[in-house]
Amino acid sequence: MPSPSLFLLFACLAWASQAANTAADNRPQEGCAASTVCGKVTISSPFAVVPEQATESKCGWLGFQVICHNDTPYLGYYKPRYRIQILDIFYGNNSLLVSDIHKLGDFIVFSGVSKEYSCHVPRTNTSSKVGLPFSISTTNLNLFLYSCNKALVPRDGDDDLVETRCGNKTFARVGGNYSDSGDYPAFYMEGCNATVVPVLGTDARSYEQLIRDGFLLTWQETPSSGSRHR
Numbered sequence: 001m002p003s004p005s006l007f008l009l010f011a012c013l014a015w016a017s018q019a020a021n022t023a024a025d026n027r028p029q030e031g032c033a034a035s036t037v038c039g040k041v042t043i044s045s046p047f048a049v050v051p052e053q054a055t056e057s058k059c060g061w062l063g064f065q066v067i068c069h070n071d072t073p074y075l076g077y078y079k080p081r082y083r084i085q086i087l088d089i090f091y092g093n094n095s096l097l098v099s100d101i102h103k104l105g106d107f108i109v110f111s112g113v114s115k116e117y118s119c120h121v122p123r124t125n126t127s128s129k130v131g132l133p134f135s136i137s138t139t140n141l142n143l144f145l146y147s148c149n150k151a152l153v154p155r156d157g158d159d160d161l162v163e164t165r166c167g168n169k170t171f172a173r174v175g176g177n178y179s180d181s182g183d184y185p186a187f188y189m190e191g192c193n194a195t196v197v198p199v200l201g202t203d204a205r206s207y208e209q210l211i212r213d214g215f216l217l218t219w220q221e222t223p224s225s226g227s228r229h230r
């Protein structure tokens with residue numbers, strides 16, 4: 001009869017091999033570059049650059065795939081046109097500076113085109129593009145972009161509201177730390193839809209620059225980041 005400690009050893013081995021199998025599903029394969037540079041950003045584990053057309057890749061941990069397009073790195077896991085640009089990666093504290101750069105296109109003033117393409121404040125929250133393994137850091141502030149059904153008569157306490165280039169029914173304001181709950185009663189405005197973009201700066205007058213300058217994402221430790229399988 002096996003001794004209890006031997007039994008425990010077998011149980012541990014069984015568990016370990018099961019755990020290894022699970023990890024193998026999202027583990028990068030051999031033959032992937034350990035480190036690449038895209039533009040000015042060094043891409044290394046747990047991130048990996050994948051070919052632009054790849055829908056699935058064995059390089060990089062699941063969710064950490066990077067698309068390098070015209071020397072500009074983007075997080076690869078969202079729809080191509082709306083991808084989030086990577087400005088810098090801080091391997092020391094598991095965070096990265098990214099920009100929801102596509103939003104800037106919404107503010108472009110075209111003349112003589114259909115209403116849908118004319119200047120408007122962004123309609124989707126940046127948070128809808130961010131999923132695991134990443135989280136939006138609460139050290140970011142919120143840039144609120146309002147689209148209102150009528151021109152506002154500014155009231156007391158609204159002196160931080162900035163009209164955007166899209167006209168007098170649209171406003172920008174910076175306020176409060178980013179929150180996952182998306183609950184911002186203090187910044188609600190009657191008759192207005194609010195879109196939230198996390199930012200690091202505080203000056204709402206430069207709302208486009210704030211979007212361009214980006215915000216911080218954090219990631220959770222991968223099962224064995226650094227010790228890649230070779």
Ligand SMILES: *[C@@H]1O[C@H](CO)[C@@H](O)[C@H](O)[C@H]1NC(C)=O
Pocket residue numbers: 090093095137139216217218
């Ligand atoms: C991680 O470190 C970088 C560089 O020091 C810093 O800019 C960034 O704010 C840090 N990230 C977080 C989430 O604090």
Ligand SMILES: *[C@@H]1O[C@H](CO)[C@@H](O)[C@H](O)[C@H]1NC(C)=O
Pocket residue numbers: 138139140141177
């Ligand atoms: C709120 O944001 C400020 C400025 O980035 C930061 O110093 C502070 O730590 C943040 N607070 C929380 C709770 O994250």
Ligand SMILES: *[C@@H]1O[C@H](CO)[C@@H](O)[C@H](O)[C@H]1NC(C)=O
Pocket residue numbers: 147148149150191192193
């Ligand atoms: C607010 O959003 C709703 C739903 O997308 C839209 O129908 C409405 O026109 C928007 N209102 C304003 C003032 O932008």
Ligand SMILES: *[C@@H]1O[C@H](CO)[C@@H](O)[C@H](O)[C@H]1NC(C)=O
Pocket residue numbers: 151152167168
């Ligand atoms: C808002 O803009 C419209 C057209 O651009 C203009 O006719 C109107 O007077 C403006 N309203 C206010 C309150 O400034």
Ligand SMILES: *[C@@H]1O[C@H](CO)[C@@H](O)[C@H](O)[C@H]1NC(C)=O
Pocket residue numbers: 123124125181182183184194195196
């Ligand atoms: C964006 O976030 C704000 C604040 O949390 C929320 O009121 C709004 O409904 C969100 N918009 C969309 C399109 O989900």
